[in-house]
Amino acid sequence: xxxxxxxxxxxxxxxxxxxxxxxxxxxxxxxxxxxxxxxxxxxxxxxxxxxxxxxxxxxxxxxxxxxxxxxxxxxxxxxxxxxxxxxxxxxxxxxxxxxxxxxxxxxxxxxxxxxxxxxxxxxxxxxxx
Amino acid sequence: xxxxxxxxxxxxxxxxxxxxxxxxxxxxxxxxxxxxxxxxxxxxxxxxxxxxxxxxxxxxxxxxxxxxxxxxxxxxxxxxxxxxxxxxxxxxxxxxxxxxxxxxxxxxxxxxxxxxxxxxxxxxxxxxxxxxxxxxxxxxxxxxxxxxxxxxxxxxxxxxxxxx
Amino acid sequence: xxxxxxxxxxxxxxxxxxxxxxxxxxxxxxxxxxxxxxxxxxxxxxxxxxxxxxxxxxxxxxxxxxxxxxxxxxxxxxxxxxxxxxxxx
Numbered sequence: 001x002x003x004x005x006x007x008x009x010x011x012x013x014x015x016x017x018x019x020x021x022x023x024x025x026x027x028x029x030x031x032x033x034x035x036x037x038x039x040x041x042x043x044x045x046x047x048x049x050x051x052x053x054x055x056x057x058x059x060x061x062x063x064x065x066x067x068x069x070x071x072x073x074x075x076x077x078x079x080x081x082x083x084x085x086x087x088x089x090x091x092x093x094x095x096x097x098x099x100x101x102x103x104x105x106x107x108x109x110x111x112x113x114x115x116x117x118x119x120x121x122x123x124x125x126x127x128x129x
Numbered sequence: 130x131x132x133x134x135x136x137x138x139x140x141x142x143x144x145x146x147x148x149x150x151x152x153x154x155x156x157x158x159x160x161x162x163x164x165x166x167x168x169x170x171x172x173x174x175x176x177x178x179x180x181x182x183x184x185x186x187x188x189x190x191x192x193x194x195x196x197x198x199x200x201x202x203x204x205x206x207x208x209x210x211x212x213x214x215x216x217x218x219x220x221x222x223x224x225x226x227x228x229x230x231x232x233x234x235x236x237x238x239x240x241x242x243x244x245x246x247x248x249x250x251x252x253x254x255x256x257x258x259x260x261x262x263x264x265x266x267x268x269x270x271x272x273x274x275x276x277x278x279x280x281x282x283x284x285x286x287x288x289x290x291x292x293x
Numbered sequence: 294x295x296x297x298x299x300x301x302x303x304x305x306x307x308x309x310x311x312x313x314x315x316x317x318x319x320x321x322x323x324x325x326x327x328x329x330x331x332x333x334x335x336x337x338x339x340x341x342x343x344x345x346x347x348x349x350x351x352x353x354x355x356x357x358x359x360x361x362x363x364x365x366x367x368x369x370x371x372x373x374x375x376x377x378x379x380x381x382x
Binding site: 018022026031032034035039042046048067068071077078079081082089090092102103104109110113 | 150213226227253258262
Binding site: 006007009010011013016017018019020021024025027028033037038040045047048050051055056058059063065068069070072073076077080083086087088090091092094095096100 | 294295297298299301302303304305306308309310312313315316322323324326327328332333335336339340342343344345348351354356357359361362365368369372373375376
């Protein structure tokens with residue numbers, strides 16, 4: 001039994017390492033910034049997630065000290081990863097792209113990086129802003 | 130009703146209690162009580178800063194949505210890892226996709242944008258100025274329209290059921 | 294068994310840190326550097342937890358949680374500074 005648990009934990013660790021490395025490797029390999037944005041936000045999240053699951057299994061099944069902290073870190077990372085990605089995308093667009101480089105909204109108002117919100121704004125203060 | 134006045138946001142209170150227990154990492158009567166008190170007080174004190182809190186209509190749908198998204202995150206990770214590792218750079222076709230939104234509440238759009246970023250090969254970049262469209266960057270796809278329809282049918286439909 | 298898996302994972306994340314460092318040095322945009330810094334923070338969190346398993350203490354969770362929070366806030370602050378020229382409006 002102990003043996004099987006150890007194999008499972010080891011498998012999680014190895015998988016997590018591979019995914020984490022893939023995320024960082026994508027950062028080096030891909031061509032432009034918007035493409036590079038994909039690699040770390042996805043692969044690294046699963047990388048850290050795998051490490052945290054392995055740690056939880058390790059403490060729960062081998063050391064017998066059940067610990068929930070890992071869950072909290074995982075949830076925190078899963079909540080913040082999209083927000084940082086969104087911020088970085090906006091930063092890149094504001095600095096390096098023009099409104100002509102992306103598809104049109106097909107509506108009255110353009111994308112919020114290039115166009116001011118209408119008055120009164122539909123959404124005044126969100127996490128996006 | 131008194132209970133309704135005392136606990137205006139039962140789900141938020143429960144969430145705060147769970148987070149508190151996770152933070153302390155020990156389940157004792159004292160911690161449960163303290164977490165319960167925090168869960169009751171925090172929503173009351175933060176109410177002025179968050180005027181139009183969304184009402185979650187179907188809590189079971191939230192659980193379904195979380196499971197669907199978790200599964201998609203797993204698939205997304207494998208897909209993106211394969212694209213990064215084995216696809217030559219010249220063959221990766223990235224697209225910008227314009228997704229019109231039917232959701233109107235700020236919280237629902239935030240959740241949708243987060244979901245899009247975490248799931249297969251897509252990153253949500255920016256909203257239109259009137260919050261009616263969302264611009265999505267897709268790492269690799271042959272058919273941008275299919276990706277747009279997928280987002281709309283898979284995530285937006287579920288979020289509409291939850292928030293509206 | 295676990296010891297070797299731990300070493301392997303640590304090696305992967307350490308190599309990842311080097312890749313990130315390369316991206317920070319090369320750029321070419323501010324956005325690339327922010328992205329690389331953010332990835333670095335995530336890799337450091339993973340390394341801290343791995344070290345915690347290796348040393349068999351639970352002391353490092355608080356540390357990794359703090360790193361996660363500070364990393365998130367600093368990324369957002371950096372982006373905001375570039376977008377608006379100001380962090381708190």
